[in-house]
Amino acid sequence: MATLTKTNRRDFLKIAGTTAGGLFIGFNWMSCDSPKMEVLSTEEVLANAKNFNAFLSIAPSGDIVIYSPNPELGQNIKTSFPMVVAEELDADWSKVRVVQANLDTEKYQRQLTGGSGAMPHSWERLRKAGATAKYLLVAAAASKWEVSADELSTSEGIIYHKASGKKIGYGEVANDAALLTAPEEITLKDKKDFKIIGTPVKNVDNESIFSGKPLFGLDFYREGMLHAMIQRAPFGMKIKSIDDAAARNVAGVKDIITFENSVAVVGSSTWPLMKAKKLLKVEYEADGKVESSADHDEIFKELLANGKAEVKRKDGNVNTAFRNAAQVVNAEYQCPFLSHSPMEPMNFFAHVMEGSVELVGPTQTPESARRAAAEVTGIAPENITVEITRLGGGFGRRLRADYVSEAVHVSKMMNAPVKLTWSREDDLTGGAYRPAVRYRFEASLDADGNMTGYKLRGVGMNAGNSTRENNFPAGAVDNLLIENVNYNSSITTNAWRAPITNFLAYAEQSFLDEVALAAKKDPVDFRLELFEKAKANPVGGELRYDVDRMIGVTKMAKEKSNWGKNPNVKQGFSVYFSHRTYVAQVAEIEMENGTPSLKKIHVVTDCGMVVNPTGANHQVRGGVVDGMGHAMYGNLTFEGGLPTQTNFDKYRLIRMKEVPAVDTYYVDSGFDPTGLGEPCLPPTGGAIANAIFSATERRLRSQPFIDQKEFQDLNLGIKRA
Amino acid sequence: MALINLKINGKANSVDVEEDTPLLWVLRDHLGLVGTKYSCGIAQCGACTVHKNGEAIFSCITPAASLTEDEITTIEGLSEDGDHPVQKAWAEVDVAQCGYCQAGQIMNASAFLEKNPKPSMEEIDEAMNRNICRCGTYHKIREAVAMAAKSK
Numbered sequence: 001m002a003t004l005t006k007t008n009r010r011d012f013l014k015i016a017g018t019t020a021g022g023l024f025i026g027f028n029w030m031s032c033d034s035p036k037m038e039v040l041s042t043e044e045v046l047a048n049a050k051n052f053n054a055f056l057s058i059a060p061s062g063d064i065v066i067y068s069p070n071p072e073l074g075q076n077i078k079t080s081f082p083m084v085v086a087e088e089l090d091a092d093w094s095k096v097r098v099v100q101a102n103l104d105t106e107k108y109q110r111q112l113t114g115g116s117g118a119m120p121h122s123w124e125r126l127r128k129a130g131a132t133a134k135y136l137l138v139a140a141a142a143s144k145w146e147v148s149a150d151e152l153s154t155s156e157g158i159i160y161h162k163a164s165g166k167k168i169g170y171g172e173v174a175n176d177a178a179l180l181t182a183p184e185e186i187t188l189k190d191k192k193d194f195k196i197i198g199t200p201v202k203n204v205d206n207e208s209i210f211s212g213k214p215l216f217g218l219d220f221y222r223e224g225m226l227h228a229m230i231q232r233a234p235f236g237m238k239i240k241s242i243d244d245a246a247a248r249n250v251a252g253v254k255d256i257i258t259f260e261n262s263v264a265v266v267g268s269s270t271w272p273l274m275k276a277k278k279l280l281k282v283e284y285e286a287d288g289k290v291e292s293s294a295d296h297d298e299i300f301k302e303l304l305a306n307g308k309a310e311v312k313r314k315d316g317n318v319n320t321a322f323r324n325a326a327q328v329v330n331a332e333y334q335c336p337f338l339s340h341s342p343m344e345p346m347n348f349f350a351h352v353m354e355g356s357v358e359l360v361g362p363t364q365t366p367e368s369a370r371r372a373a374a375e376v377t378g379i380a381p382e383n384i385t386v387e388i389t390r391l392g393g394g395f396g397r398r399l400r401a402d403y404v405s406e407a408v409h410v411s412k413m414m415n416a417p418v419k420l421t422w423s424r425e426d427d428l429t430g431g432a433y434r435p436a437v438r439y440r441f442e443a444s445l446d447a448d449g450n451m452t453g454y455k456l457r458g459v460g461m462n463a464g465n466s467t468r469e470n471n472f473p474a475g476a477v478d479n480l481l482i483e484n485v486n487y488n489s490s491i492t493t494n495a496w497r498a499p500i501t502n503f504l505a506y507a508e509q510s511f512l513d514e515v516a517l518a519a520k521k522d523p524v525d526f527r528l529e530l531f532e533k534a535k536a537n538p539v540g541g542e543l544r545y546d547v548d549r550m551i552g553v554t555k556m557a558k559e560k561s562n563w564g565k566n567p568n569v570k571q572g573f574s575v576y577f578s579h580r581t582y583v584a585q586v587a588e589i590e591m592e593n594g595t596p597s598l599k600k601i602h603v604v605t606d607c608g609m610v611v612n613p614t615g616a617n618h619q620v621r622g623g624v625v626d627g628m629g630h631a632m633y634g635n636l637t638f639e640g641g642l643p644t645q646t647n648f649d650k651y652r653l654i655r656m657k658e659v660p661a662v663d664t665y666y667v668d669s670g671f672d673p674t675g676l677g678e679p680c681l682p683p684t685g686g687a688i689a690n691a692i693f694s695a696t697e698r699r700l701r702s703q704p705f706i707d708q709k710e711f712q713d714l715n716l717g718i719k720r721a
Numbered sequence: 722m723a724l725i726n727l728k729i730n731g732k733a734n735s736v737d738v739e740e741d742t743p744l745l746w747v748l749r750d751h752l753g754l755v756g757t758k759y760s761c762g763i764a765q766c767g768a769c770t771v772h773k774n775g776e777a778i779f780s781c782i783t784p785a786a787s788l789t790e791d792e793i794t795t796i797e798g799l800s801e802d803g804d805h806p807v808q809k810a811w812a813e814v815d816v817a818q819c820g821y822c823q824a825g826q827i828m829n830a831s832a833f834l835e836k837n838p839k840p841s842m843e844e845i846d847e848a849m850n851r852n853i854c855r856c857g858t859y860h861k862i863r864e865a866v867a868m869a870a871k872s873k
Contacts (some may be wrong), residue, residue: 045800067797071842072819073819074817074818074820074856075818076818136827202812202815203815205817205820206811206812206815206817207803207812208822209817209820209823210795210796210803210808210811210812210823210824210827211796211797211799211800211803211808212754212755212757212795212797212824213754213756214755214756215820216758216821218755218758218759219755221753223757227750242866250777251722251739252739269738269746269751270746270749270750270759271738271739271741271742271743271746271750272739277739336858341855342821342855343758343760343766343768343819343821343822343854343855343856344758344760344819344821345759345760364724376728390757390819390820391819392819392820392821392822393819393821393855393856394819395855420835421759423762424760424762424763425760500754552796614815618818618856618858618861621857621858621860622818622856622857622858623857624857625857625858625859626855626856629857647761647762647763647765648761648763648765648766648853649763653853653855654857655850655853655859656846656849656852656862656863657846657847657850657860659857659860661860662860671762714725720842
């Protein structure tokens with residue numbers, strides 16, 4: 001069914017000039033061996049193109065430039081956003097070039113990458129941008145041919161008039177069309193007529209990525225710029241004294257400056273700064289809590305037992321339910337801190353000038369980068385430009401602008417353009433981490449094995465809610481109590497891919513397996529019973545999830561994994577809703593010569609319509625690999641306010657040989673697309689832990705698995721089926 | 722400071738840097754060859770992989786001064802037009818997510834396939850285990866290496 005929607009005038013303001021911003025970084029400062037950049041030809045295209053709206057320009061040649069406003073960090077938005085615009089435009093995809101737009105709060109809304117929200121928030125806006133331009137192109141052709149627009153049709157960048165047999169390319173009417181006024185209302189395509197959406201369109205940056213062209217923030221160089229690296233204080237400490245004599249003697253070091261709690265080494269290239277930083281002698285003293293992981297373990301246990309809890313949700317009366325229970329199940333689950341550790345370390349280019357600032361670099365929130373620069377310099381935000389480079393991963397780390405502030409500080413103090421680079425050690429020790437968490441779960445069962453009561457209490461860090469109180473199993477249990485206890489830490493914590501649910505899902509789905517076992521029920525049937533209850537008679541107030549979609553992914557996972565049918569395959573089930581998307585997973589372990597081997601994970605996803613099947617598979621598999629890697633190996637411990645693991649030799653990330661097969665399936669639910677950057681990660685740990693229990697009767701209640709004594713002598717093999 | 726002569730991608734280069742400067746930083750900061758990536762600096766992740774006489778090495782821990790007699794190839798010089806069989810396979814399989822590690826993955830895979838043109842899947846896993854992809858594109862890397870082996 002085609003939908004008629006109101007257009008937002010703000011999106012379709014005619015923009016003066018021809019270019020609508022974009023990333024034309026001066027990478028060719030040193031021409032030596034750098035290959036010719038494709039962006040130059042795009043610039044040439046733009047020189048003659050007519051701008052239609054914030055998202056697209058069309059040249060007389062028929063070439064189309066589509067602007068992608070949100071930062072690309074591997075979630076494939078730079079390909080999938082333009083696909084949506086091109087779809088409604090009826091463009092010839094081979095004529096489309098994509099340009100990463102600069103920060104522009106006038107033209108774009110929610111120009112950030114986080115919360116798996118880019119596609120759901122932009123879906124309609126992108127469609128309207130394409131449909132509006134198509135409307136104008138058709139109107140221009142109709143006027144030229146003196147026929148009614150109703151008699152015209154479009155396909156792959158060409159307008160046809162069937163009655164006369166005439167046809168004309170978009171480029172040939174672009175100039176006329178761009179002069180017309182955008183309509184107030186626009187008809188969008190019927191989804192069944194989509195030709196580009198739903199097809200495996202390749203990553204638009206492939207050629208540059210695979211031939212080593214400059215794309216990332218760290219690849220940005222400006223002639224005459226200075227390089228900087230920074231020594232930061234341990235968490236909870238401040239600088240007491242600095243001896244920088246030895247560091248200053250390193251050839252290539254220009255200056256060493258101090259601001260706030262940071263010592264910046266500044267010079268003409270990166271390597272001398274890495275050496276000089278190691279020669280800095282900075283003494284620190286306590287300026288708050290100086291924490292260690294061993295303390296956290298004790299504090300968590302104490303807070304779970306006696307901490308002041310905030311009630312997040314209360315349905316029925318858990319006291320009565322537990323008093324009348326035939327059986328009670330309880331368990332505690334704990335995870336460590338984690339670092340985001342994107343492959344590209346933090347970095348940013350800043351040039352503070354008289355009354356203006358130029359920023360270039362990898363950020364998930366360009367508006368925060370601008371705000372950070374405004375705060376440091378006092379310069380008005382409208383005089384601060386932000387160019388968004390491709391991000392070498394983010395995982396939530398680049399939602400913060402701490403490293404942008406640092407670059408701005410150094411540029412301001414040195415009165416010069418500066419590129420700040422973090423080392424990997426800086427990344428691990430100066431992070432903004434996934435907080436450690438401990439949960440206590442309790443469930444009451446009646447004599448028939450029905451879950452009559454459910455209690456969850458979690459310790460959240462730095463005023464973060466450690467629960468998702470309106471998610472399942474809320475709605476499915478008559479008596480439910482969800483509580484959060486806060487612990488204030490000196491250690492900076494931040495969103496980390498699928499915040500909170502990245503561990504809560506594991507803990508909850510593992511605990512529900514414990515409850516199903518106590519109730520003597522099949523784990524999948526146990527969950528389906530709860531869903532049916534929530535569907536027939538939902539308990540309490542607000543529920544965030546759609547029960548039918550939970551049932552949909554669960555049933556398909558049961559079917560696709562041949563659940564429970566093969567006695568040689570031990571399976572673990574997990575289902576979770578996060579970031580608007582529904583995911584069920586089944587992990588499979590086979591016993592080989594008496595030792596278990598993890599072979600496969602089935603993943604069923606309901607993310608509404610799949611925009612790009614290749615991109616979707618990437619996010620699904622990537623999420624599973626990420627979830628598995630951190631559940632198995634991820635561990636950041638603190639000693640005296642500093643992480644013990646300072647590089648990848650000790651902070652273990654998952655590798656090629658540790659990855660099982662991942663089979664992907666999608667529920668065709670007919671909904672508009674939701675995000676996929678995060679939702680496939682949370683269920684993975686639970687599916688694996690439940691499969692391990694099924695195969696070995698060992699229950700893993702803490703991460704990382706490799707550090708648990710229940711896991712260490714299992715010799716779990718990992719082999720692709 | 723010392724004048725170091727390097728043969729990179731078939732061309733002679735001369736750079737004036739401290740003798741202990743790793744090849745990685747000579748490439749990136751002094752020669753504008755930024756396709757070779759910095760990520761860990763301690764030979765753990767493989768993002769900095771280049772070829773030394775056809776063999777994959779970690780440029781982050783290899784002093785440039787130790788390479789004056791060698792032929793160095795970086796991602797920029799792997800092929801004229803990005804059409805090395807491994808690059809073509811990477812594009813065909815659409816391997817990348819964020820893409821930051823992929824140049825190193827390609828350099829490792831291309832050196833490996835020169836030595837072992839018809840590898841088993843286990844041999845591919847073993848060879849590619851030295852490169853980390855934080856986005857988790859391992860399934861596609863494996864598929865692309867196998868495809869490149871077939872196409873050669």
